[in-house]
Amino acid sequence: MGFFAIMNPVANTPIFLSLTNGDDRPMVKLLALRSLLIAFLIVVVFSITGKVIFEVFGITMAAFRITGGLLVFLIGFQMLHGQQSKVHQTSEENRLKSREAALDVAVSPLAMPILAGPGTISTAMNFSAGQGIEGMLVTILAFAILCGITYALFVFGGRFVKFIGPAALGAITRIMGLILAVIGIQMVIEGLREAFGTSLAL
Numbered sequence: 001m002g003f004f005a006i007m008n009p010v011a012n013t014p015i016f017l018s019l020t021n022g023d024d025r026p027m028v029k030l031l032a033l034r035s036l037l038i039a040f041l042i043v044v045v046f047s048i049t050g051k052v053i054f055e056v057f058g059i060t061m062a063a064f065r066i067t068g069g070l071l072v073f074l075i076g077f078q079m080l081h082g083q084q085s086k087v088h089q090t091s092e093e094n095r096l097k098s099r100e101a102a103l104d105v106a107v108s109p110l111a112m113p114i115l116a117g118p119g120t121i122s123t124a125m126n127f128s129a130g131q132g133i134e135g136m137l138v139t140i141l142a143f144a145i146l147c148g149i150t151y152a153l154f155v156f157g158g159r160f161v162k163f164i165g166p167a168a169l170g171a172i173t174r175i176m177g178l179i180l181a182v183i184g185i186q187m188v189i190e191g192l193r194e195a196f197g198t199s200l201a202l
Helices: 002-007 009-019 025-057 061-080 092-115 118-128 132-156 158-200
Strands: none
Touching: 002 009, 002 118, 002 132, 009 025, 009 092, 009 132, 009 158, 025 092, 025 118, 025 132, 061 092, 061 118, 061 158, 118 132
16 A cells, blocks of 8 residues: 555556557557566665665665656656657657657656656665565565556556547646646655755745
């Protein structure tokens, strides 16, 4: 339930649909599968060696939150203004470039920081820390189940798009863009709080 609250697949489904608007069903399935596999691998790696990675590279969770927040804000800002990425260029000459751009979306922003963002990673690290191998395996298994639920929501969410129509989806895209931008700013605020302490209590 902790993972479900942090990752929130229900809220992420409209964001996924907005980012994959215009893609055919095989591409949508591929993007959903790839983004969730990458997110799963990220959580597994950080569950096992998260603290070591942060220490080796001198990374703090605050810096991770701020960077991820800025990225999410920029993506939301573009969606809010109705800007489409190269993923949605469907002309014949741009077909290969569109596919490559679509696959890039599976890595960023879908896999990270939307699915496996700072909150999800820190939750996985907290669940795994000091719990031994058994606790680590339970953490990984719980996230794997959540990824399966998220995949079903992403793939079958296309029926919802057909039901509401392209105009309504455009409005939802802008709303999701606003929400993403706010989430990004909130991540930055949390990162600044963690970096500079309670003096930034807002």
